[in-house]
Amino acid sequence: MxxxxxxxxxxxxxxxxxxxxxxxxxxxxxxxxxxxxxxxxPMLSLIGIVSLDMNNSYFSGLSDYMxxxxxxxxxxxxxxxxxxxxxxxxxxxxxxxxxxxxxQQHFSRHLRHETYQSILQSNWPFFLKKRSSDLxxxxxxxxxxxxxxxxxxxxxxxxxxxxxxxIGIAFWxxxxxxxxxxxxxxxxxxxxxxxxxxxxxxxxxxxQLSQSYLAxxxxxxxxxxxxxxxxxxxxxxNWLKAxxxxxxxxxxxxMRLRMNSQLxxxxxxxxxxxxxxxxxxxxxxxxxxxxxxxxxxxxxLWPRFTTIQSTLEQLYSxxxxxxxxxxxxxxxxxxxxxxxxxxxxxxxLRIKHGIECRNVSFRYNKDEDAYxxxxxxxxxxxxxxxxxxxxSGAGKSTLIDLIMGLMQPESGQILVDGVPITNHNLxxxxxxxxxxxxxxxxxxxxxxxxxxxxxxxxSDEQMWEALQFASSSxxxxxxxxxxxxxxxxxxTRLSGGERQRLVIARAIIxxxxxxxxxxxxxxxxxxxxxxIQEAIDRLKxxxxxxxxxxxxxxxxxxxxxxxxNQGILVEQGEFLQLxxxxxxxxGNLLKNQSVASA
Numbered sequence: 244m245x246x247x248x249x250x251x252x253x254x255x256x257x258x259x260x261x262x263x264x265x266x267x268x269x270x271x272x273x274x275x276x277x278x279x280x281x282x283x284x285p286m287l288s289l290i291g292i293v294s295l296d297m298n299n300s301y302f303s304g305l306s307d308y309m310x311x312x313x314x315x316x317x318x319x320x321x322x323x324x325x326x327x328x329x330x331x332x333x334x335x336x337x338x339x340x341x342x343x344x345x346x347q348q349h350f351s352r353h354l355r356h357e358t359y360q361s362i363l364q365s366n367w368p369f370f371l372k373k374r375s376s377d378l379x380x381x382x383x384x385x386x387x388x389x390x391x392x393x394x395x396x397x398x399x400x401x402x403x404x405x406x407x408x409x410i411g412i413a414f415w416x417x418x419x420x421x422x423x424x425x426x427x428x429x430x431x432x433x434x435x436x437x438x439x440x441x442x443x444x445x446x447x448x449x450x451q452l453s454q455s456y457l458a459x460x461x462x463x464x465x466x467x468x469x470x471x472x473x474x475x476x477x478x479x480x481n482w483l484k485a486x487x488x489x490x491x492x493x494x495x496x497x498m499r500l501r502m503n504s505q506l507x508x509x510x511x512x513x514x515x516x517x518x519x520x521x522x523x524x525x526x527x528x529x530x531x532x533x534x535x536x537x538x539x540x541x542x543x544l545w546p547r548f549t550t551i552q553s554t555l556e557q558l559y560s561x562x563x564x565x566x567x568x569x570x571x572x573x574x575x576x577x578x579x580x581x582x583x584x585x586x587x588x589x590x591x592l593r594i595k596h597g598i599e600c601r602n603v604s605f606r607y608n609k610d611e612d613a614y615x616x617x618x619x620x621x622x623x624x625x626x627x628x629x630x631x632x633x634x635s636g637a638g639k640s641t642l643i644d645l646i647m648g649l650m651q652p653e654s655g656q657i658l659v660d661g662v663p664i665t666n667h668n669l670x671x672x673x674x675x676x677x678x679x680x681x682x683x684x685x686x687x688x689x690x691x692x693x694x695x696x697x698x699x700x701x702s703d704e705q706m707w708e709a710l711q712f713a714s715s716s717x718x719x720x721x722x723x724x725x726x727x728x729x730x731x732x733x734x735t736r737l738s739g740g741e742r743q744r745l746v747i748a749r750a751i752i753x754x755x756x757x758x759x760x761x762x763x764x765x766x767x768x769x770x771x772x773x774x775i776q777e778a779i780d781r782l783k784x785x786x787x788x789x790x791x792x793x794x795x796x797x798x799x800x801x802x803x804x805x806x807x808n809q810g811i812l813v814e815q816g817e818f819l820q821l822x823x824x825x826x827x828x829x830g831n832l833l834k835n836q837s838v839a840s841a
Contacts, residue, residue: 617811
């Protein structure tokens with residue numbers, strides 16, 4: 244329960260006085276409901292429906308007063324008091340219920356915002372270790388279960404308050420009988436621990452199955468083209484059948500557990516009430532009005548006990564979700580970037596001289612000996628084009644991530660105009676960069692909204708200028724709604740070349756100081772590649788262009804080429820100089836690509 248109590252403490256800290264006011268309202272409401280019960284049975288005696296001895300009972304004083312009045316007036320007074328109490332009790336309960344929802348929804352919004360913010364503020368290595376589907380599962384299904392647990396906990400508090408007040412009144416009427424019933428209830432509660440443990444076990448299965456389901460469906464929808472082209476439909480359906488059978492069996496097992504526990508609890512409750520009446524009548528010589536009133540109180544309480552039992556089972560089934568969210572927040576806290584992301588005063592840097600890597604070394608796992616990059620020393624001059632080449636797995640993308648400030652080197656420094664990049668100036672540095680990945684990503688909104696995400700104040704003129712620059716204005720102009728055309732999930736309504744050119748246009752519209760192209764032309768045909776290459780060439784002299792090259796023929800216009808192999812900078816120089824050296828790694832790579840394309 245510690246994981247659930249963690250969020251209840253958070254709710255208490257978040258809500259403050261409002262939570263106490265609501266608890267006080269619950270207490271008043273429960274007390275008034277109890278008063279209504281106390282009035283009900285004596286009222287039946289007063290109007291003659293049942294005949295009970297009122298002498299020496301909790302109602303004897305009022306009974307003596309009522310006898311001095313006419314029966315009709317007595318009944319009218321009792322009914323008015325009863326209706327007034329019921330009205331006030333329900334009015335308070337209404338306000339408390341609405342306020343409860345408001346408190347929960349405000350905290351729900353706060354918790355969702357806080358969790359997502361902690362993810363956004365995590366460093367890039369955190370995302371390299373996580374599956375996106377697992378994060379989506381935590382932000383949706385598991386977080387919803389946490390909020391459900393908080394709601395159940397508030398319901399549990401309400402039930403406890405009601406129960407304690409009812410027990411207090413019963414204890415006032417007959418301490419002996421009340422202790423007898425509570426003793427039996429405690430024994431029954433201890434017996435029910437078996438059901439609670441089983442509910443917690445099933446809750447772990449729920450978390451694991453939901454994570455597997457979301458991960459599998461995300462992967463398969465992203466890879467639908469591979470599924471269709473390789474006729475994997477049957478195997479994927481069989482996977483889903485097996486997984487959903489496990490989910491169905493888990494839900495049926497949970498419902499069976501709940502029904503079994505409630506059956507046991509209700510049968511035991513009926514038996515206990517029967518024994519209670521027999522024992523109180525034969526052994527304790529309880530007065531009839533007290534016996535009847537206590538019987539009514541406990542008859543109303545036992546359903547509450549059953550509800551408390553059921554709520555506890557549900558709460559324990561949600562403990563794994565609470566634990567998962569707490570672990571996520573702790574992981575994000577350990578990976579947090581200490582950056583001021585909200586401050587608009589962080590303006591983009593303008594690179595005057597260049598970017599320098601000085602003795603930079605990096606490895607993803609510090610417990611391993613192998614470095615991904617080791618002792619990298621290089622200088623990228625401003626307003627020129629620098630190409631980074633090398634075989635697959637050489638460390639090119641890692642170097643780009645370090646240069647963009649997405650990761651910090653284990654040793655060495657990244658400097659801009661001689662100033663080291665630290666948390667103090669990292670946001671400004673990132674604002675000066677536009678990045679185009681090999682796999683182009685576009686949001687499932689209109690082209691206009693995609694532009695506005697990177698430059699909120701972009702005008703139509705600026706958008707068309709960027710599109711023209713990226714050789715995209717022709718195909719955008721032919722779309723049904725032009726800039727307002729919705730382009731589908733990840734831009735799937737466009738061709739690969741169109742998506743890539745549109746991503747480049749979106750990067751250019753920011754007018755960045757640094758443009759990073761991570762193999763951005765590798766998915767293009769010859770014609771589109773030529774158009775993009777011409778656009779990149781036009782950028783020379785206006786911004787610092789860094790290109791991770793897959794097709795080496797596309798970097799002929801680069802001012803310098805840096806060659807990485809097995810995490811070490813092995814060659815550096817002009818394109819023609821490196822290409823002419825038959826013994827150089829770059830020369831061999833270029834030769835092999837020429838032979839392969841021939």
